[in-house]
Amino acid sequence: MDFSPLWDWFRWLNGATGIKLTIFYDSFDRWRFFYGFLTSVRLQATCLALSVVVGVVGAWLQGARSRILRGALQGYIQFFRNTPPLVQLYFFYFALGYVLSVEGDGGLRQTLVSSFAWAVICLSLYAGAFNIEIFRAGIEAVPKETVEAAEALGYSRLGAYVYIVLPLAFRISLPALNNNLVNLVKTTTISYAIAVPEMLYVANQIWSDEVNVPEMMNVLLIAYVSLVGVVVLVMNKWERALRVPGYVS
Amino acid sequence: MTEPLIRIQDIHKSFAKVEVLSGISMDVAKGEVVCVIGPSGSGKSTLLRCVNALVPIDKGSIVVDGQEVHDPKLDKLALRRKVGMVFQQYNLFPHKTALENVMMAPVHVLKQDKKEVEARARGLIKKVRLEGKESSYPGELSGGQQQRVAIARSLAMQPEVMLFDEVTAALDPETVKEVLLAIRELAEEGMTCMIVTHEMGFAREIAGHVYFTDRGVIVEHGPPKEFFSGAKDPRTRQFLSQIL
Ligand SMILES: Nc1ncnc2c1ncn2[C@@H]1O[C@H](COP(=O)(O)OP(=O)(O)OP(=O)(O)O)[C@@H](O)[C@H]1O
Ligand SMILES: [Mg+2]
Numbered sequence A: 001m002d003f004s005p006l007w008d009w010f011r012w013l014n015g016a017t018g019i020k021l022t023i024f025y026d027s028f029d030r031w032r033f034f035y036g037f038l039t040s041v042r043l044q045a046t047c048l049a050l051s052v053v054v055g056v057v058g059a060w061l062q063g064a065r066s067r068i069l070r071g072a073l074q075g076y077i078q079f080f081r082n083t084p085p086l087v088q089l090y091f092f093y094f095a096l097g098y099v100l101s102v103e104g105d106g107g108l109r110q111t112l113v114s115s116f117a118w119a120v121i122c123l124s125l126y127a128g129a130f131n132i133e134i135f136r137a138g139i140e141a142v143p144k145e146t147v148e149a150a151e152a153l154g155y156s157r158l159g160a161y162v163y164i165v166l167p168l169a170f171r172i173s174l175p176a177l178n179n180n181l182v183n184l185v186k187t188t189t190i191s192y193a194i195a196v197p198e199m200l201y202v203a204n205q206i207w208s209d210e211v212n213v214p215e216m217m218n219v220l221l222i223a224y225v226s227l228v229g230v231v232v233l234v235m236n237k238w239e240r241a242l243r244v245p246g247y248v249s
Numbered sequence B: 001m002t003e004p005l006i007r008i009q010d011i012h013k014s015f016a017k018v019e020v021l022s023g024i025s026m027d028v029a030k031g032e033v034v035c036v037i038g039p040s041g042s043g044k045s046t047l048l049r050c051v052n053a054l055v056p057i058d059k060g061s062i063v064v065d066g067q068e069v070h071d072p073k074l075d076k077l078a079l080r081r082k083v084g085m086v087f088q089q090y091n092l093f094p095h096k097t098a099l100e101n102v103m104m105a106p107v108h109v110l111k112q113d114k115k116e117v118e119a120r121a122r123g124l125i126k127k128v129r130l131e132g133k134e135s136s137y138p139g140e141l142s143g144g145q146q147q148r149v150a151i152a153r154s155l156a157m158q159p160e161v162m163l164f165d166e167v168t169a170a171l172d173p174e175t176v177k178e179v180l181l182a183i184r185e186l187a188e189e190g191m192t193c194m195i196v197t198h199e200m201g202f203a204r205e206i207a208g209h210v211y212f213t214d215r216g217v218i219v220e221h222g223p224p225k226e227f228f229s230g231a232k233d234p235r236t237r238q239f240l241s242q243i244l
Helices: A004-017 A027-061 A067-081 A085-099 A115-140 A144-152 A157-194 A199-210 A213-242 B044-051 B076-082 B098-108 B114-127 B143-155 B173-188 B200-206 B224-229 B234-243
Strands: A101-103 A109-111 B006-015 B018-028 B033-037 B059-064 B083-086 B161-165 B192-196 B209-214 B217-222
Touching: A027 A067, A027 A115, A027 A157, A027 A199, A027 A213, A067 A115, A085 A101, A085 A115, A085 A157, A115 A157, A144 A157, A144 B083, A157 A199, A157 A213, A157 B098, A199 A213, B006 B044, B018 B044, B018 B059, B018 B217, B033 B044, B033 B200, B044 B059, B044 B161, B044 B192, B076 B083, B083 B143, B098 B114, B098 B143, B114 B143, B143 B161, B143 B173, B173 B192, B173 B200, B200 B224, B209 B224, B209 B234, B217 B224, B217 B234
Parallel strands: B033 B192, B033 B209, B083 B161, B161 B192
Antiparallel strands: A101 A109, B006 B018, B006 B059, B209 B217
8 A cells, every 4th residue: 555645744743833743744754663663562462462471370379289380479469569660670670680691792782681571570570569469369269169069069279260260360450460561561661771662752752863752652642542442342252252241240 | 888978087186276167977878868967157168168178277187089088288279179079158259150150160270172161060050950051150150059050060070079067058048949949859869968957857867867956966867767757866856846
């Protein structure tokens, strides 16, 4: 498809009004911004999925027999819930990142883990810690008689968790999960601080080069509203798909 | 005489120093129907829950079909596929339809073929007279209907024994009948049943043997005719006079 009339219109807009949306008519900026947008989406999607996995597995492990395991889990949750995510990110990137680096050519240290990967790890663990607590509340709301019925039918603890407890707990947890995931999408912008080339980072580069801060600010806001909107839409759809007639969770 | 299907010998069970079962013994032969009656808190539910190892016992022995339930190396799955249990509050899985509730355990736990299980499940739903309700969710069914789904769900595991724990206590009088009918048909087909109930008329009709428990012991037991007309122990008599 040929978009050049659209790009030309934005060029005309700039001439006529001074509104400088280079991301449309300047092919270099357009490419940079598009790449940043994709990086943001990739980061968000990965963190969303991983944080839910962390939540599901963590909530399961909270019921583990081993005291040490439960204690370690509690430590992890408290650490991530009670410190600012930006500080966590710095800690991962600068402290752990330094430890996990090797001497490269010419005395420069080369990191083994990319800044994108650090952002994924840190943000997934951050949102995952909240998800564990969210799922735990949901699990506790599942009547123990229901679990007992599953046991009486021969289900193991894991089997009952996978087929009965989790599906019910999920429905109960969805509103809280919704909030946390929207929060996660917004929090991914902090990876700007460790130079992950996501949308905020490239927008900053663009406005430094083009001196169009107000325009780029508006673009960013609209882009984030749309991304969060997609998450909310999908979650609502999901909530409706999971709704069970006659069952109020 | 052949070995009984369930042999309970002198079992004891305490919850936090309170002894709930204080030496209970009973035998249940294959195909036999026994009813357990007694006042609230006398340990009837606990007794049933010991039989399928939902509750561990402190002392004594329970042998089900040659398998010692108290054995720490017990294969719980092997026991529980032999022993079905139906609860007072139905405890159906609310996120699954009636048919799925019946199909779940054989598919997930026994890894049986889904098509075969479905055919069997539809048969069982028909058997408990719930044809047409296959795709209803528990929340859309009456208490009596839910309880019959719960019975079908247990039967889908093809157990050798069924445990019923006051399965009509939460139902209104009209729906009690339909659930009792389902149990009666089961008993007539030769299913071994241990039934905890407050329905004395039902117990008198269906039971081969009636046990009266109070404060963790069996006070009196016997065939229903003798039990209901000629109870000797004053505690039994008092209980029966209150309830009849
Ligand atoms: N898991 C448990 N932990 C602590 N106490 C328990 C537990 N289960 C049962 N009990 C206690 O054991 C006693 C016997 O309970 P049980 O449910 O077996 O009685 P029941 O004869 O079935 O009574 P009901 O007719 O009311 O159902 C009660 O006092 C009860 O509080
Ligand atoms: Mg009871």
